[in-house]
Amino acid sequence: MATPQQIFREKVAQQIIKALEKRRLAGTYAPTIAQAREEVAALIPDGSSVFRCGSTSLVEMGLWERLKDNPRITVIDPYLPEYSPEEGLEARRRGLTADFMIASSNAITLDGKLVNLDGMGNRVAAMTFGPRKVILVVGMNKVAVTLEEALNRTKQVAAPMNCIRMNIANPCRETGLCSDCHTPTRICNMWSIIEGQAVKDRIHVKLVGEDLGF
Numbered sequence: 321m322a323t324p325q326q327i328f329r330e331k332v333a334q335q336i337i338k339a340l341e342k343r344r345l346a347g348t349y350a351p352t353i354a355q356a357r358e359e360v361a362a363l364i365p366d367g368s369s370v371f372r373c374g375s376t377s378l379v380e381m382g383l384w385e386r387l388k389d390n391p392r393i394t395v396i397d398p399y400l401p402e403y404s405p406e407e408g409l410e411a412r413r414r415g416l417t418a419d420f421m422i423a424s425s426n427a428i429t430l431d432g433k434l435v436n437l438d439g440m441g442n443r444v445a446a447m448t449f450g451p452r453k454v455i456l457v458v459g460m461n462k463v464a465v466t467l468e469e470a471l472n473r474t475k476q477v478a479a480p481m482n483c484i485r486m487n488i489a490n491p492c493r494e495t496g497l498c499s500d501c502h503t504p505t506r507i508c509n510m511w512s513i514i515e516g517q518a519v520k521d522r523i524h525v526k527l528v529g530e531d532l533g534f
């Protein structure tokens with residue numbers, strides 16, 4: 321039997337999906353991470369190239385391992401351990417013309433706005449223009465009531481957590497709090513707020529009923 325949290329999250333997700341559709345974005349809901357993984361994999365036809373962007377959510381859900389099972393899909397992965405920094409940058413450039421990019425967002429509002437914050441900017445660039453299709457997998461733990469709440473969650477929760485995850489020596493790694501640093505390794509350089517899409521359904525948001533990423 322579904323728990324109150326599962327029922328609540330599905331009902332809220334359905335409202336967000338309606339808001340996304342008004343903004344010309346597609347939205348679907350998967351109650352579990354396992355279901356989301358299979359549904360996202362099914363969206364990618366054989367012969368496609370897929371740009372991998374930095375995302376804890378996608379690693380947690382095992383998506384990249386799942387896609388490796390299909391030799392007919394080419395993953396453009398800037399994070400290959402054998403890549404030099406220059407080769408990683410080159411892969412990020414190539415990814416901008418991939419058939420698909422798959423990532424997450426840092427927050428989504430009840431009225432369907434997607435908030436993102438990048439250090440280098442390749443993720444927000446690809447979401448905005450370039451890849452023909454964009455799939456964003458967003459756990460319901462990232463839902464914010466208002467845009468202000470979404471911006472705060474992004475800067476005060478997601479960014480410090482990412483510095484801790486990647487062990488980047490910014491002040492938030494030590495304190496857990498953003499001090500609006502200006503270090504060379506600052507990961508908070510490029511904001512994007514997606515409020516709509518000129519090419520209808522180019523962006524597909526897969527909401528997930530379990531906690532995913534941060």
Ligand code: SF4
Nearest residue numbers: 479492498499501508
């Ligand atoms: S601006 Fe600096 S201190 Fe603040 S969250 Fe980003 S990296 Fe951390």
